[in-house]
Amino acid sequence: MKTVTVHASNTYDVVIGGGVSALLPARLKTLYPGGRVCFVSEDRVAPLHLSALETAAKTAGIDTAHYIFPHGERSKNPAVLLSLLEFLAQEHFTRKDVLVALGGGVTGDLTGLASALFMRGMGLVQMPTTLLSMVDSSVGGKTAVNLDGGKNLCGVFRQPALVLCDLGYLKTLAPEDFADGMAEVVKYGVIADAALFDRVKDGVAPDDLEDVVTRCVEIKRDVVAADEFDTGKRALLNFGHTLAHAIETKSNYQISHGRAVAMGMVRIARIAEAFGYANEPCAGRIAAALEANALPTACPYENKALFPLTTGDKKCAGNSIALVLPSKIGDCLIERMPISRWKELLSA
Ligand SMILES: NC(=O)c1ccc[n+]([C@@H]2O[C@H](COP(=O)([O-])OP(=O)(O)OC[C@H]3O[C@@H](n4cnc5c(N)ncnc54)[C@H](O)[C@@H]3O)[C@@H](O)[C@H]2O)c1
Known part of the structure; x- marks a missing residue:
């Protein structure tokens, strides 16, 4: 296991290694004591990896919910973003709570932007599940959705509080x-x-x-x-x-x-x-x-x-x-x- 610490608007760890997703509940309790968690994922990744994470969080006494959207770049759009924000409102999330992005770059970019917008800012943890999102999109704070006029045209800078790159997730990734x-x-x-x-x-x-x-x-x-x-x-x-x-x-x-x-x-x-x-x-x-x-x-x-x-x-x-x-x-x-x-x- 390796840890890289990023110094940006906030300082955070990127933890890299097989099985590091097991660190999530303890880290959440330290970073967001008493906070509720909304896992954000998509319909390919969630059936593979969400329930183990959600069960571990619940077992640790953390209140959780999840929001799942259709996989793929075409979901990185304002309509899916708004639907996620409405879900957070209906579920009475607050700015003391945290979004955990479980997925590739599409999930991370969309979730990062939602975390910046909901109530002007709630917590954010990135759990990248593709190689691309581990080496690139989960780190550095760029978030966005695409507009009809082009790629990534609607977004903000929003650094996460933690990134957990569990290399075990790559075992289910298509070549x-x-x-x-x-x-x-x-x-x-x-x-x-x-x-x-x-x-x-x-x-x-x-x-x-x-x-x-x-x-x-x-x-x-x-x-x-x-x-x-x-x-x-x-x-x-x-x-x-x-x-x-x-x-x-x-x-x-x-x-x-x-x-x-x-x-x-x-x-x-x-x-x-x-x-x-x-x-x-x-x-x-x-x-x-x-x-x-x-x-x-x-x-x-x-x-x-x-x-x-x-x-x-x-x-x-x-x-x-x-x-x-x-x-x-x-x-x-x-x-x-x-x-x-x-x-x-x-x-x-
Ligand atoms: N924010 C940034 O700095 C930054 C940097 C680079 C790229 N990006 C963005 O990242 C996106 C591309 O990311 P991506 O390549 O991860 O795409 P993606 O999120 O669409 O994932 C690619 C595919 O892999 C599947 N998948 C993901 N994890 C899996 C797993 N563990 N097992 C099985 N299937 C899995 C997904 O369902 C999807 O079909 C683009 O939108 C790009 O613009 C952002």
Whole structure:
């Protein structure tokens, strides 16, 4: 078991290891004495993992309820968010109580936002159940739902009080969902740690998983501590994401976040190489690592079809866009450029 402590608007532990979900009742009692718990989960994860957690909480004398929504990115929307908030009101939850998000990034993003909005703020614990949510979305406090106009356009920063990454949950994860998480793992290698990239470029052995997840969380911790509110360095975490969000939106969320990130990273790395931003060729190495981790790298959409969707992204400000471009494996630069230049790069 490993613990990484994040220092942001509040300080909290990310605990990583097999079986760490057993820590939940005791930690809840310390963090929220006398508080009630609403578990928020979805209809794939809940039948697998909710009842053990809820029983353990009840046995420890904690009053619980649960809210379950249909799985998938298309549930990350304002209607499901409002329905969760109405449920909390009907069940008489208060700001002294806590939401526990049990699921992947969709559950974590939605629950995090609800915890910030209900009565202007109630408690939040993240219990990620996908690799992607363990290494990325559960840590750092970004919460959101999607709007018709684009991905993650409605959200707030809301740090959790605790993150429990129980690696045992990954045993029930489908291989393609595990692969999605590997896209973000490879991303961390490219943006910050060439040794991590080398370690995962041919896949991750099960007994290496705890260390790999921990290293990813450490990188995220450092970036978030330096720039919690995403005004500078945090943009690094968006490597591949400007195109990825456009790809997800264009596919009407048929292409998963992890797959879209894989496609987006390769395409932007090729652009970095073609236009002299890269100090050494890395697009081929990134593509090979993604493919070795069962991820697609060819994108079904042409750049010109994606361009309009990239200009509505949060990385745009006025007439410019911040792009993350790899200079070599382990090091990326953040380049702000006029939208017209971005269009030129994409059209070439
Ligand atoms: N907040 C952030 O900083 C941040 C960062 C990266 C990604 N995200 C968001 O995360 C989301 C993607 O997260 P995701 O890939 O975890 O998607 P997800 O939550 O949709 O989970 C993927 C699939 O795995 C299933 N699943 C989850 N846990 C399981 C388990 N233990 N066993 C069996 N099945 C399980 C789910 O039902 C779903 O079908 C996107 O919405 C993305 O925008 C947010």
